[in-house]
Amino acid sequence: MTWRARWRGVLRTPVGASAAALLGAVLLLAVLAPLLWGARAEAVDTAQILRPASGAHWAGTDALGRDIFSRVLVATGTSVRLALAATALAVLAGLLLGTAPLLLGPRWGRLVTATVNVAVAFPGLLLALSFAVIFGAGARGAVLAIGLAGAPAFARLVQTLTATVAGRDFVAAARVAGVGRVRVLVRHILPNVGEPLVVNATIGAGGALLAFAGLSFLGLGVQAPEYDWGRLLGEGLNGIYLNPAAALVPGTAVVLAGLAFNLFGEAVAKGFGVHTAAPRRARRRSPEPSVPAVAPAGSDVLLHVEELRVSFPGPAGPVTPVRGVSLSVRRGETVGIVGESGSGKSLTALAVARLIEEPGLVEARRLDFLGHDLREAPTRAVRRLLGTSLAMVFQDPATSFNPTRRIGTQLAEVAREHLGADRRAALDRAVDRLRAVHIPAPRRRARQFPHEFSGGMRQRAMIGMGLMGSPQLIVADEPTTALDVTVQQRVLRLLAELRAAHGVAILLISHDMGVIEQVCDRVLVMYAGRIVEDLPTAELRDAARHPYTRALLAAVPDLSTDRDEPLPVIPGRPADPAAPPPGCAFAPRCPLADDHCRSSDPALVADGAGRRVACWHADRSPVGVAKGSA
Amino acid sequence: MSELSFENVSVRFGTGRRALTAVDGVDLTVPSGSVVGLVGESGSGKSSLARAAVGLHPVSGGRILVDGAPLGRDGRVGGRRPLQMVFQDPYSSLDPRMTIGASIAETLPRDAVRGSAARRDEVARLLGLVDVGAERAHMYPGQLSGGQRQRVALARALAGRPDVVIADEITSALDVSIQGTVLNLVRDLQRRLRLSMLFITHDLAVVRYVSDHIAVMYLGRIVEFGPAEQVLRDPRHPYTRELLAAARPGGSAAGPTGASALPAVVADAEPADPHHPPTGCRFHPRCPVGPLVHADRTVCRERDPAAAGHPHRTACHFVTVPPAPPHDPVCHGLAEPPAAATATG
Numbered sequence: 001m002t003w004r005a006r007w008r009g010v011l012r013t014p015v016g017a018s019a020a021a022l023l024g025a026v027l028l029l030a031v032l033a034p035l036l037w038g039a040r041a042e043a044v045d046t047a048q049i050l051r052p053a054s055g056a057h058w059a060g061t062d063a064l065g066r067d068i069f070s071r072v073l074v075a076t077g078t079s080v081r082l083a084l085a086a087t088a089l090a091v092l093a094g095l096l097l098g099t100a101p102l103l104l105g106p107r108w109g110r111l112v113t114a115t116v117n118v119a120v121a122f123p124g125l126l127l128a129l130s131f132a133v134i135f136g137a138g139a140r141g142a143v144l145a146i147g148l149a150g151a152p153a154f155a156r157l158v159q160t161l162t163a164t165v166a167g168r169d170f171v172a173a174a175r176v177a178g179v180g181r182v183r184v185l186v187r188h189i190l191p192n193v194g195e196p197l198v199v200n201a202t203i204g205a206g207g208a209l210l211a212f213a214g215l216s217f218l219g220l221g222v223q224a225p226e227y228d229w230g231r232l233l234g235e236g237l238n239g240i241y242l243n244p245a246a247a248l249v250p251g252t253a254v255v256l257a258g259l260a261f262n263l264f265g266e267a268v269a270k271g272f273g274v275h276t277a278a279p280r281r282a283r284r285r286s287p288e289p290s291v292p293a294v295a296p297a298g299s300d301v302l303l304h305v306e307e308l309r310v311s312f313p314g315p316a317g318p319v320t321p322v323r324g325v326s327l328s329v330r331r332g333e334t335v336g337i338v339g340e341s342g343s344g345k346s347l348t349a350l351a352v353a354r355l356i357e358e359p360g361l362v363e364a365r366r367l368d369f370l371g372h373d374l375r376e377a378p379t380r381a382v383r384r385l386l387g388t389s390l391a392m393v394f395q396d397p398a399t400s401f402n403p404t405r406r407i408g409t410q411l412a413e414v415a416r417e418h419l420g421a422d423r424r425a426a427l428d429r430a431v432d433r434l435r436a437v438h439i440p441a442p443r444r445r446a447r448q449f450p451h452e453f454s455g456g457m458r459q460r461a462m463i464g465m466g467l468m469g470s471p472q473l474i475v476a477d478e479p480t481t482a483l484d485v486t487v488q489q490r491v492l493r494l495l496a497e498l499r500a501a502h503g504v505a506i507l508l509i510s511h512d513m514g515v516i517e518q519v520c521d522r523v524l525v526m527y528a529g530r531i532v533e534d535l536p537t538a539e540l541r542d543a544a545r546h547p548y549t550r551a552l553l554a555a556v557p558d559l560s561t562d563r564d565e566p567l568p569v570i571p572g573r574p575a576d577p578a579a580p581p582p583g584c585a586f587a588p589r590c591p592l593a594d595d596h597c598r599s600s601d602p603a604l605v606a607d608g609a610g611r612r613v614a615c616w617h618a619d620r621s622p623v624g625v626a627k628g629s630a
Numbered sequence: 631m632s633e634l635s636f637e638n639v640s641v642r643f644g645t646g647r648r649a650l651t652a653v654d655g656v657d658l659t660v661p662s663g664s665v666v667g668l669v670g671e672s673g674s675g676k677s678s679l680a681r682a683a684v685g686l687h688p689v690s691g692g693r694i695l696v697d698g699a700p701l702g703r704d705g706r707v708g709g710r711r712p713l714q715m716v717f718q719d720p721y722s723s724l725d726p727r728m729t730i731g732a733s734i735a736e737t738l739p740r741d742a743v744r745g746s747a748a749r750r751d752e753v754a755r756l757l758g759l760v761d762v763g764a765e766r767a768h769m770y771p772g773q774l775s776g777g778q779r780q781r782v783a784l785a786r787a788l789a790g791r792p793d794v795v796i797a798d799e800i801t802s803a804l805d806v807s808i809q810g811t812v813l814n815l816v817r818d819l820q821r822r823l824r825l826s827m828l829f830i831t832h833d834l835a836v837v838r839y840v841s842d843h844i845a846v847m848y849l850g851r852i853v854e855f856g857p858a859e860q861v862l863r864d865p866r867h868p869y870t871r872e873l874l875a876a877a878r879p880g881g882s883a884a885g886p887t888g889a890s891a892l893p894a895v896v897a898d899a900e901p902a903d904p905h906h907p908p909t910g911c912r913f914h915p916r917c918p919v920g921p922l923v924h925a926d927r928t929v930c931r932e933r934d935p936a937a938a939g940h941p942h943r944t945a946c947h948f949v950t951v952p953p954a955p956p957h958d959p960v961c962h963g964l965a966e967p968p969a970a971a972t973a974t975g
Contacts, residue, residue: 169723170733173783176684177737177790178711187736191727340805438898454901484671485832485876487901511806514877555810557835559862559878566817567810567839573775574805 010271019263026257030080033073041070053245060243062235071232072250078228080257082143082221083209089147090154090208091201097151098158102166102189103181113159119152128211132220142221146211150204157200161193199269206261213254229254302473302505303329303352306366310347313359314578321577322347323529326604329473332503334495336516336537338552339526340574345509348526349477352507353392354378370472387418391466395478397458401450407434407461408446414468429468437464437494456487460494467498474498477509492519513540513553525549528575528585531604534612545611545618548586584616592617632697632712632793632826634660634683640691641675641682650905652678654850655692657937660794663824667841667858669834669873673904675850676830680796683828684715696793710739714792718799720779724771730757730782731767737789756785760815777808781815788819794826801836809836816840834877838862846870849902849912856942866944868919895922911935911947919948 010016045065053060059068097116101109119127128149135141165171166189174184215221216230224231229250236246310322322344329335339345351362354374367374370389372382394400401410411430415421421429427446434442437460450458459479466474476495480488496519498504510516516523517537525533525546533546544550554568561567572589575581583600587593597616604614641653652675660666670676681687683694685705694701696712705711714737717723724733734753743752754764760781762774771779780800787795797816801809817840820827831837837844837858844861846854846869854867865871899916902908914920914930921927929947937945 169717169719170725172681172686173715173717173723173786174725174736175686176705176711176713176715177786178706178739179736187728188725192725340807440898440900454903457900484901485834486671486872489876490897493897552806556806557810557813557839559835559838559874561835561839563839566814569810569814570807573777574807 006271010268013267013271015263016267016271019260019267022256022260023264026076026080026260029073029076031077034077037070037073040067041074042066050239050242052243059245059249062246068232068236068246069249071227072229072253075228075232075250076253076257078139078222078226079209079212079230079254082139082228083205083212086143086146086150086208086212087201087205089143090150090204091197093148093151094154094158097155099162099185099189101159102162102185116152116155116159120156122152124149124153125211125214128215129220132215137220137223139222139226142212142215145220146208146215149211150208154200154204158193158197161196162189165189165192196269199265202268203262203265206258206265209261210254210258229257300330301328302331302333302370303327303507304366304368305352305364308348308351308362308364308367310344310351310356311361311363316578318361319578321529322351323580325526325529325531327524327531327534329505329507331472332499332505333522334499334506334508334520336508336510336520336523337526338510338513338516338523340511340552342528342574342577343526344529344577345526346477349392349475349507349509353390353475354386355392384418387414388469389472391463391469391471391474393459393462393466393474393476393479396482397455397462398450398482400462401458403450406447406449407453411446411461411465411468414465418469430464433464433467434461436467437461438490439464454487456483456490459483459491463491463494463498470502471504473505473507475507475509478511479508480515481510481512488515495519513556514558525552528580529577530585530614531612532586532614534604534610536611539611545613546586546615547590547592547617551589584614592620633662634713634794634826634828635695636679636683636692637695638692639679639682639689639694641678641687642690643678643687648905651850651907652904653682654907656847656850656852658845658852658855660826660828661843662826664842665820665825665827665829665840666843666845667837668828668830668845668847669832669837670847671832671901673849673901674847675904676847677798679847680715680798680828680830683796684713685711711790712793713796714787714790714794715796715798716780716783716787716800719803720771720776720783721803723783724779724786726771729768729770730762730774733771734767734782734786734789737786739791742791752789756789757782759788759819760785775808776804777811780804780812784812784815784819788823794828796828796830798830799832802831802833813839834862834873846873849904849907851912851945852937852943853913853945854942855937861942864941866940866942866949867913867946868917869913872918893918893923911945913946919946 011020043066045061048057048061048065050063051057051061051065057067057069059072062068062071097112100112104112128145131145131148132141135144162185171184171188174188179187212221212228213230213233216228217234219234222228222231232250233247233254236243236248236250240247305328306326308322308325309320311318311320313319321342325344325348327335337345337348347356350356352367352369352374356362362375364375370385372385374382378386401407408427408430411433412423412426415426415429416423419426431442431446434446439445439457439460445453453461463474474495479495480491483491492515495506495508499506506519508516508519517540520537523535523537523540524531525548527548533544533549535544540549541553544553548570551568551570555570557567570589575585575588581588581598583596583598584590584593584602587597590597602614602616604612606612636656636658639653639656640651643650643652654675656679658666658668668676668679678687682689683701683705685701685703688703696707699707701707701712705713724730731750731753734756735749738749738752743749750767753767757764757767762778762781762785766774771782774782783800800816801812804812813836816827816829819825820840829837829840841858843856844854844858845852846861846867848869854861854865854870861870862874865874896916896918899922902912902915908915908931910929910931910933911917911920915922917930919927920930927948933947935945935947937943940946940949
């Protein structure tokens with residue numbers, strides 16, 4: 001998304017639009033008011049001293065008979081100018097202090113960081129007051145006071161933001177390229193932290209405006225004959241019982257201008273941080289009537305899915321990353337789903353486990369697990385069924401456990417929640433399950449926290465958690481991707497062992513054909529949200545019929561790849577789930593594609609033996625994939 | 631192109647009880663114009679070695695030399711940087727706020743390419759070299775696919791006129807259908823430009839495809855080094871054999887049936903903690919030829935195995951010919967030390 005589009009997005013929200021209008025008016029007034037009403041504000045009229053509000057003087061007059069309303073308007077210039085000067089000082093000092101750790105190196109950097117941390121802990125207003133005393137009462141002293149008082153908070157923000165960016169690879173790459181520290185800071189780091197800094201400076205300007213009014217009100221800020229809103233407020237307050245307007249008008253001006261800065265900053269922060277342009281909802285619709293043949297729902301079918309669609313609201317209408325997936329898993333069967341990122345394989349798995357949350361929308365003609373319809377809102381019984389019969393294993397074992405609770409307790413929770421076991425029995429079962437997944441010294445390990453486990457051990461403990469009930473199906477989403485090859489073998493072996501011992505069915509999602517081949521009976525190949533081929537794993541290497549399946553197999557080097565030949569590649573890039581091509585989604589990359597492929601999408605057709613393929617040219621003899629360049 | 635050598639290099643992180651020796655006395659040579667594949671699991675120290683070489687992390691012991699000249703602390707020799715690196719994740723290694731042309735131009739040595747027109751031409755030439763198309767120089771990384779970004783990252787590394795290129799897991803963040811194009815490009819460029827490369831990966835099939843030599847790293851040490859085909863056909867270190875078994879579909883030591891060819895004690899051993907490396911040979915707590923299986927082999931617990939003198943410089947007290955096939959007649963000539971000579975080059 002471009003800058004301009006984001007700004008437009010900010011201005012289109014009601015808060016953003018009104019804040020921008022208000023801020024524009026304040027700034028305009030700051031420039032124009034002294035020119036338009038400067039003379040009137042200075043005009044002394046001894047005949048009209050301390051008059052209350054009237055038609056001629058909307059906010060009355062002061063002790064010299066000057067029109068207070070004009071003075072408030074003219075004071076906009078001074079107040080805004082001084083507030084901006086103080087903010088500029090705070091930003092500048094903050095930037096210097098905040099980037100110092102990067103420029104000075106670790107040792108001196110730590111000293112600066114510590115100093116800033118101490119300064120942040122010191123109350124800002126107190127700091128401003130003491131600075132005001134040091135620098136003397138007056139506009140310059142107040143600017144220095146408020147500016148320097150605001151600097152530590154800003155410095156801390158800059159430190160945090162730059163430290164995050166400085167840890168990224170492109171900064172390392174620039175350093176390897178020989179770019180100096182200052183240049184790295186100016187060219188690579190600051191542009192990438194600019195947005196939050198600008199937003200915070202805007203909000204800071206609102207704060208400075210209020211602080212300035214406060215100092216002037218106390219007599220520490222602007223001195224006579226100069227005046228700003230704080231001073232006018234102070235003068236007006238003396239006669240508040242005679243002429244309330246003299247205090248209320250400058251007070252209102254401070255509030256309005258402060259609001260304008262703060263609201264604008266907030267609106268921009270929201271627009272740039274989290275994209276909030278109201279996304280268009282996916283609408284629930286009845287599935288298309290096309291009937292792909294799936295194995296009939298016999299008694300041994302554990303999971304039966306027909307025409308599964310998963311969609312998410314997007315800025316340009318709903319995006320549907322899963323577009324009509326039909327599959328079934330029998331008891332004790334291991335089925336693999338293979339595909340590239342964006343193919344919809346993980347979302348399919350999540351939808352089956354009922355883990356897609358709002359605003360995601362799951363639709364299906366059928367979504368049955370153990371004969372229960374999972375499309376309905378789950379009853380207590382169904383929830384218990386899912387909790388004990390279906391286990392889910394995620395890719396990243398580091399994030400799938402709660403880091404603050406012991407492994408054993410987390411496992412035991414399943415038994416207490418779904419099986420109604422008491423504490424001791426639940427914990428015993430947890431230890432037993434950890435033993436079942438070959439965790440050494442399970443009783444001791446159960447008392448440990450997730451960070452004390454290695455990656456492979458955590459993944460096995462996660463599987464152990466799935467075994468707390470008596471699972472009929474384990475859905476494993478890239479369970480070995482984050483693990484090393486030798487550790488990966490142990491997890492795969494464990495899955496195979498569970499299947500052999502307990503007849504558990506497994507739905508294994510992976511991008512790695514090798515992993516699928518090792519564990520699965522049957523493999524489903526997904527591309528752009530659809531299943532394009534469904535065949536026994538044993539036939540994968542020799543009898544795959546979809547050109548994508550064949551290309552995918554050929555593109556991965558193995559230990560027998562010819563080193564003197566270029567690797568076969570799939571030209572082009574994976575289909576964008578937000579805009580799938582009209583015909584076969586693979587057509588733009590397919591060596592067999594013709595006009596028919598580009599205009600109409602082939603259905604997933606079953607042959608007699610349970611294999612399925614979605615390709616108009618599935619019967620053509622295998623043709624080598626494009627070799628060489630992409 | 632030039633030769634890169636590591637002499638007894640160590641890299642440490644932290645101090646005191648939290649200290650971690652990521653690289654522990656590594657000797658390794660990348661001969662001029664060839665590709666050395668560095669294989670190992672996460673935590674083996676292979677990325678730390680790479681980052682130390684390009685000056686992103688200080689070396690705490692030993693020397694890194696390019697053509698015999700030692701690298702300074704900042705990765706420079708006589709004012710220039712002879713090493714450039716391509717990072718793992720092309721989504722984070724390019725500045726999102728900079729056009730790809732500017733990113734590449736930044737790496738061009740200032741004194742070698744003078745004048746903005748000359749620099750622009752050079753950027754166009756480099757983009758052409760990696761098949762991206764010079765007209766894309768004004769685009770931002772966000773407008774490119776992952777594969778294209780990785781090509782740009784490669785062009786940026788070449789822009790620094792490096793003597794040696796270090797590639798750190800450059801295909802592991804890419805989809806399989808994209809991976810091939812990047813590997814083809816790396817091989818093609820390496821052959822055309824006679825690049826010396828240190829190619830780091832955890833994928834044996836990938837390393838076999840691009841490398842002339844293979845070094846296997848385990849817990850901060852190189853445990854085996856030799857010509858690629860020989861190491862893969864005739865692995866001598868038990869750890870190399872384990873890696874190979876895991877990479878070979880079907881033929882794995884730990885088959886899908888749950889029946890493991892390895893003894894149960896070995897199969898169930900947990901990976902070592904790099905913060906508390908084992909004494910002696912670092913592989914002994916999970917080694918199928920070590921004290922776990924042969925109780926009399928206590929030497930593994932007590933002494934570090936020496937690499938010199940063994941085929942493939944294998945750092946193991948009990949270097950053996952693998953118990954099972956595949957045997958290849960070519961390898962038998964290799965039982966004598968010459969492999970060590972290749973290594974120290």
